[in-house]
Amino acid sequence: MADLSPPKPIAAGPPAGASSAVPRIPPSIAGGEMEVAFDIAGFSLWYGANQALFDVDIRIPTRAVTAIIGPSGCGKSTFLRALNRMHELTPGTRIAGRLRLFGEDLYAAAIDPVVVRRRVGMVFQKSNPFPTMSIADNVLVGLRLNGVSDRAFLRDRLEASLRMAALWDEVKDHLSRPGISLSGGQQQRLCIARALAVQPEVLLMDEPCSALDPIATAKIEELINELRASFTVIIVTHNMQQAARVSNRTAFFYLGKLVEYDQTRTIFMNPSNSQTEAYVAGRFG
Amino acid sequence: MKRFFDAELETFRSQLILMGETAIEQVRTAVKALIEANPGLANQVIAADDKLDRLEVEIDDEAVRYMNLRAPIASELRLVIVGMKASHDLERVGDEATSIAKRAIKLNAEPQLKPYIDLPRIATMALEMLRDALDCFLQVDEAKAIAVCKRDAEVDNINRQLYRELTSFMIEKPETISRAIELMFISKSIERIADHATNIAEEMIYLSQGKDVRHTEELKKIPTA
Amino acid sequence: MTTPNQFQPSARQHAWRKFVSGAMAGLMLVCAAVVMAPIFLVLYFLIREGATSLDWAFFTQLPKPSGELGGGMANAIVGTFVLLTMAASIGVPVGVMGGIYLAEYGSERANSWIRFMADVLNGVPSIVWGMVVWALLVVPFKTFSAYAGGVALGLMMIPLVMRTTEEVLILVPQGYREAGLALGIARWKIITVIVVKTALKGIITGILIATARVAGETAPLLFTALGNNFWSHRLSEPISALPLLIYSYAVSPYDDWHRQAWAGALVLMAFILSLNILVRLLSRDRKFT
Numbered sequence: 001m002a003d004l005s006p007p008k009p010i011a012a013g014p015p016a017g018a019s020s021a022v023p024r025i026p027p028s029i030a031g032g033e034m035e036v037a038f039d040i041a042g043f044s045l046w047y048g049a050n051q052a053l054f055d056v057d058i059r060i061p062t063r064a065v066t067a068i069i070g071p072s073g074c075g076k077s078t079f080l081r082a083l084n085r086m087h088e089l090t091p092g093t094r095i096a097g098r099l100r101l102f103g104e105d106l107y108a109a110a111i112d113p114v115v116v117r118r119r120v121g122m123v124f125q126k127s128n129p130f131p132t133m134s135i136a137d138n139v140l141v142g143l144r145l146n147g148v149s150d151r152a153f154l155r156d157r158l159e160a161s162l163r164m165a166a167l168w169d170e171v172k173d174h175l176s177r178p179g180i181s182l183s184g185g186q187q188q189r190l191c192i193a194r195a196l197a198v199q200p201e202v203l204l205m206d207e208p209c210s211a212l213d214p215i216a217t218a219k220i221e222e223l224i225n226e227l228r229a230s231f232t233v234i235i236v237t238h239n240m241q242q243a244a245r246v247s248n249r250t251a252f253f254y255l256g257k258l259v260e261y262d263q264t265r266t267i268f269m270n271p272s273n274s275q276t277e278a279y280v281a282g283r284f285g
Numbered sequence: 286m287k288r289f290f291d292a293e294l295e296t297f298r299s300q301l302i303l304m305g306e307t308a309i310e311q312v313r314t315a316v317k318a319l320i321e322a323n324p325g326l327a328n329q330v331i332a333a334d335d336k337l338d339r340l341e342v343e344i345d346d347e348a349v350r351y352m353n354l355r356a357p358i359a360s361e362l363r364l365v366i367v368g369m370k371a372s373h374d375l376e377r378v379g380d381e382a383t384s385i386a387k388r389a390i391k392l393n394a395e396p397q398l399k400p401y402i403d404l405p406r407i408a409t410m411a412l413e414m415l416r417d418a419l420d421c422f423l424q425v426d427e428a429k430a431i432a433v434c435k436r437d438a439e440v441d442n443i444n445r446q447l448y449r450e451l452t453s454f455m456i457e458k459p460e461t462i463s464r465a466i467e468l469m470f471i472s473k474s475i476e477r478i479a480d481h482a483t484n485i486a487e488e489m490i491y492l493s494q495g496k497d498v499r500h501t502e503e504l505k506k507i508p509t510a
Numbered sequence: 511m512t513t514p515n516q517f518q519p520s521a522r523q524h525a526w527r528k529f530v531s532g533a534m535a536g537l538m539l540v541c542a543a544v545v546m547a548p549i550f551l552v553l554y555f556l557i558r559e560g561a562t563s564l565d566w567a568f569f570t571q572l573p574k575p576s577g578e579l580g581g582g583m584a585n586a587i588v589g590t591f592v593l594l595t596m597a598a599s600i601g602v603p604v605g606v607m608g609g610i611y612l613a614e615y616g617s618e619r620a621n622s623w624i625r626f627m628a629d630v631l632n633g634v635p636s637i638v639w640g641m642v643v644w645a646l647l648v649v650p651f652k653t654f655s656a657y658a659g660g661v662a663l664g665l666m667m668i669p670l671v672m673r674t675t676e677e678v679l680i681l682v683p684q685g686y687r688e689a690g691l692a693l694g695i696a697r698w699k700i701i702t703v704i705v706v707k708t709a710l711k712g713i714i715t716g717i718l719i720a721t722a723r724v725a726g727e728t729a730p731l732l733f734t735a736l737g738n739n740f741w742s743h744r745l746s747e748p749i750s751a752l753p754l755l756i757y758s759y760a761v762s763p764y765d766d767w768h769r770q771a772w773a774g775a776l777v778l779m780a781f782i783l784s785l786n787i788l789v790r791l792l793s794r795d796r797k798f799t
Contacts (some may be wrong), residue, residue, distance in 0.1 A: 048375060086688065118694025128685035132707045142693035145703060191689065198693055225289040244354040245290065256607070269353045 019081045034061035037202060037232040043097035045082055056258045062232040065224055067247035072218060075256040076236050083112040085121035118130050121200035125207040127187035129179030135171050138179040138190055141196040157197050165193035166223050185216025205235040221246050240280050244268050252276045290355060297347050301368050304340040311382035316408040319389035320401050323373040330386035337379035367492040368380055376455040376482040381474040388467045392496040398464045407443045411475050414482035421489035433486035440479040446473045523693040546754050560776030563769040573739040574777025576619050583774050585741050593751050595662025597724055601667025609675025625773055628669040639666055640730035648734060656749035667720040674716025678709040715792045724787040726778055728753035752778045
């Protein structure tokens with residue numbers, strides 16, 4: 001029997017009365033009351049007989065960046081892919097539990113995974129612009145293949161998406177060049193623009209910087225910081241400093257379990273679990 | 286390269302500057318309360334000390350947060366550490382100001398022991414040192430910072446001179462002992478404020494050059510400007 | 511003082527090893543040359559025997575009745591193209607779609623069976639194909655026909671096209687499919703617009719290889735298209751093809767026909783060779799990343 005009660009707001013940040021003694025935190029880090037995007041409870045996932053996720057309970061806020069950290073094989077990528085049902089590409093997967101996006105059960109029988117993925121976009125570890133397509137076609141492919149043909153609208157989305165991905169100024173004069181002619185960091189931003197073009201509600205990022213050099217990484221981080229204002233961003237990263245820099249909240253997964261989930265500040269400065277503390281300091285994992 | 290969280294360090298700097306200004310104002314007001322025999326000013330100082338305490342906690346917390354979450358580069362790390370230390374010095378300056386204010390209230394209830402000549406003098410010197418040390422935070426000026434360190438000796442001298450003078454008062458007229466002791470403490474407080482200014486100046490040298498000049502002969506070697 | 515290394519060869523041992531190594535490398539070079547020799551032999555004989563008989567009439571005229579000199583193989587050349595077109599229209603759609611199924615949809619179990627059967631089909635001797643299609647299309651309709659020939663060649667193409675299509679589709683990185691899915695694009699659109707398009711050169715290469723392979727087949731046509739010496743006007747009638755005509759000319763007793771058989775072989779070879787060169791050009795820069 002599903003729990004039908006409305007999602008309760010999670011107590012986030014310091015209690016209201018204590019605010020005068022608490023340092024002023026830059027708005028990019030501030031927690032406070034949150035609107036829940038993903039409301040997940042008792043979520044488990046199996047690959048055949050292997051259980052990859054155990055009973056995950058988590059509420060992920062909207063208009064914020066949530067980082068998912070943990071050692072390799074801890075289930076963080078699996079978790080991310082479960083958020084837009086991408087794990088279903090692997091045959092023999094099975095899930096249990098509740099996974100709602102803005103109150104809607106993404107695993108309900110009537111929900112088409114294709115529609116889920118239109119709402120929950122994804123950017124991958126390796127940048128993957130379509131090799132047969134130009135920069136512009138890459139950005140617009142999601143719209144075009146979903147039946148959008150209004151030229152003015154497409155032109156607007158092209159520019160808006162590339163601007164949001166901080167790529168417009170670099171490519172506006174050669175939009176018809178192949179997408180794969182760009183540098184690695186630009187390709188990744190092109191992929192972000194492509195994901196943003198279909199106007200998803202959530203953007204999942206699976207180690208988006210792990211193949212990039214520090215400068216390209218910094219650019220993507222700036223971009224994530226910008227996206228915070230209007231999107232729900234969930235990023236899997238192996239780079240603790242990146243998680244600390246860009247995220248409002250951090251979830252630490254270990255051996256398929258959600259060990260700790262809190263404001264990034266708390267996870268890094270005063271985690272309640274000693275494994276979390278050791279992991280974020282780079283002592284294990 | 287510019288990063289989106291660079292603004293956080295700017296906030297940190299401005300918090301520290303705010304704290305410095307507040308501390309200077311506290312000392313100035315406390316000394317003024319004594320000289321003008323104005324208990325209202327003194328109470329104002331006592332009430333405002335809370336602000337410095339709060340700023341110190343804020344600065345410390347932000348420093349720890351920055352170190353934890355931002356993987357600071359070497360110069361940022363020095364700024365953050367110097368910020369923590371300087372905020373501690375400034376908080377102590379504030380405590381000394383409160384102490385002066387409290388003694389001013391007591392002293393002002395009784396007839397003035399002697400005309401205040403040397404006290405305003407070293408108070409002005411200590412305030413100038415504090416001001417110069419904090420100026421170095423805004424604009425790095427090693428010569429100025431070193432000069433602050435050198436002037437500490439002058440403050441010490443006047444302080445000792447005041448001690449001798451007050452001691453002779455106490456020997457001659459035992460009824461002045463309590464007032465003389467209060468004045469000695471005030472003098473001592475001002476001397477401590479100068480010490481904190483010196484600490485801050487040393488911290489500023491460390492901040493700009495990564496060079497620790499505390500307890501070294503280096504300060505003495507450098508000729509006074 | 512250091513102890514001498516027992517594994518250090520003496521100067522004599524070292525010289526012997528170098529000699530053996532050199533001799534072996536030389537032997538392998540010779541073997542590699544032997545591999546290349548037949549192709550040169552084939553080209554040499556074809557050009558020596560066939561080039562002199564190649565003239566305009568060869569490409570434009572019908573075969574002359576036995577005893578008469580001259581004539582050409584125009585009908586066989588056209589027939590070969592007709593048969594290959596028919597074969598491709600069967601082999602390409604079925605093969606490509608089968609390959610897409612294998613690469614994109616099929617389950618592990620089904621795929622291993624389909625692959626196994628495709629490989630067996632690939633190994634079926636071409637004369638067996640001819641007999642099967644003869645039993646299937648010639649006997650019931652009581653006539654040899656271009657249809658039957660096209661079907662025989664087309665069936666032979668299917669496993670080849672299917673396997674190469676599957677292989678190039680598998681080479682397309684999974685990341686493109688995932689990227690497409692993550693954009694909320696329907697799977698069939700991703701496969702047609704993104705995956706197949708990315709692998710298109712490879713698929714065309716596979717089709718060309720399969721075409722080249724069946725272009726020279728004779729045995730299946732003997733039972734199906736049969737061949738004739740005039741223009742065929744209906745696909746339901748027998749049709750000629752270069753390999754058929756080469757075969758019947760080569761076994762005839764006439765010198766003039768022998769010469770024309772060589773010329774036909776040269777033309778056929780040139781056609782197949784140019785297909786192979788085209789394949790080479792297409793697959794030269796097949797990279798997906």
